[in-house]
Amino acid sequence: MMTLRQIRHFIAVAETGSISAAAQAVFISQSTLTLAIQQLEEEIGVTLFSRHAKGMTLTHQGHQFLRQAHLILATVENAKRSLQQGAEQVAGQLVIGVTSLVAGYYLADLLTRFQRAYPNVDLRVMEDERPYIEHLLVSGEIDIGVLILSNLEDRHALQTEVLTHSPYRLWLPAQHPLLEHDNINLADVACEPLIQLNVDEMGSNAQRIWSRIGLQPKVSLRTASTEAVRSLVAAGLGVSIQPDMTYRPWSLEGDIIEARPIADLTHTLDVGLAWRRGTARPSLVDPFLSVAREQPHPGRRPSI
CATH class of the missing domain: 3.40.190.10 (Periplasmic binding protein-like II)
Structure with a gap:
């Protein structure tokens, strides 16, 4: 798919007559620029440049495309200005x-x-x-x-x-035995001390998950703080089932937290x-x- 970046790169090469000068103008490497031109030519199915020892010159089709390229960028800029002016009037x-x-x-x-x-x-x-x-x-x-x-x-x-849709994953401390398992199931988690987050109805969500499979987890601690869950898990005081959007690989103390999918938990x-x-x-x-x-x-x- 043709991109605005490719069009800008094409114009830079067309105006400078060489890959090296164009690369300096648009602040990218020569190899990246060469690849962009090749991909553009493949996308539109024509040769845009004649390559020679002194640089690159536009073919007849390249000249035609250059006019269209300038029109495309001008149209995009006009559209941006129009939207920005409209947005400024929204109050x-x-x-x-x-x-x-x-x-x-x-x-x-x-x-x-x-x-x-x-x-x-x-x-x-x-x-x-x-x-x-x-x-x-x-x-x-x-x-x-x-x-x-x-x-x-x-x-x-x-x-x-x-x-x-944020999937749930199991948070574990580094070197926890469950990290060696190819698959982790809720039955495995039920055997571990569980740290439960009780905020935004997370406790109710967890209760539904466990009721659905008829298991009772060993909840060792409940807290309304996600950071507390992070620190407690990282310290090895339990594991926790948390939505992926809250995951960070480190606790505030700088300890590692691992996260693994739970094979029989598809709830999001x-x-x-x-x-x-x-x-x-x-x-x-x-x-x-x-x-x-x-x-x-x-x-x-x-x-x-």
């Missing part, structure tokens, strides 16, 4: 409700991208428990929620869209957006949705 206040786990691991990037795209929108964020965020959404007191959708109750009143933690169904939604919700959808999230699916 007002957007009230966002979030739950705590989402606020800690998902929200910052989303808000940063939205504020960059719509700098004149005033963002107000309210963090609370999922049932209260649902209540505020249904009553129209907040505009949109960014939360864990797995436990959503009032699905008739709310429209939702999953942005990411679904994070996404929720807004009031049926009524005309606030005008700033659509721009927020568009920014949220720009980020590639595996397995995203709408719920109607």
